[in-house]
Amino acid sequence: MAIELFVFYFLAFIAVGSAALLVAMRNIVRSLFLFFLTLFALAGLYVFALADFVALAQVIIYVGGVLVLMLFAFMLSNKTLLNDVKEGTFGLPRWPALLVVILLGTIMGYTFLQFASAPPQWIRDAEQENRIITTTDNTVHYLGVNTMTRYLLPFELVSVFLMMALMGAAHMARKGGKS
């Protein structure tokens, strides 16, 4: 238990810390690689929430797809890559935005703590009737069965939507044409 909690705090620290550093950095390439670190740590946190398939999907889709796409788009759209570096590692914080974000974070944190101290009825029911996912459950099996039965319609919709979006993206990023 203690080790579990320690590893959880470690991963949470990496995720939040590299996200904060990502925001503070001025060099965009470094920020993107810190985003990589954040996504990996988040995948670890998903494993702690007993969602191992979601963690794998996160690693494959985000780290393998989205981040590479972002790096490519960055390289195709930036001339002043090396000029940024000489102005210092960290930019100055923008105080109004920082104020808004700190206020929102405090409100969200406070609400979440209140929420977790008095959980809603369905969570208490699940705890009493022992419907919580445990570490020995075969979650991938349940997930596959549920995707193919109860969630079949959203699954098909999402797959068609993904195809449409990728075709549209490929069409839009094309060079030349009528624009």
Added chain:
Amino acid sequence: MIPLDHFLIVSALLFAIGLYATLTKKNTIMVLVGVELMINASVLNLVAFGRYDKVLFGGQVFALFVIVLAAASVAVALGIVLQVYRHFKSVDPTDFDSLKD
């Protein structure tokens, strides 16, 4: 088992950081990174609550859907960024000040 509020606090922090990136960054790609951070915070919430749903698995299934939709939105958004860069020769969102001329 990790208690629920730990996940919720981590996701609140990530959401706030993502909002800060979206509000302040001078590069559209970094704005997108902020949006992705916020989406990931919400996925963390979905997964954390999905642990209490052994029968329906709603949290995990919809976490997968959210990840797929985020990937689709990133692909489209980066296509738009490339086209806008060709038009304005800039990726700073404050420079995008006119519609099609």
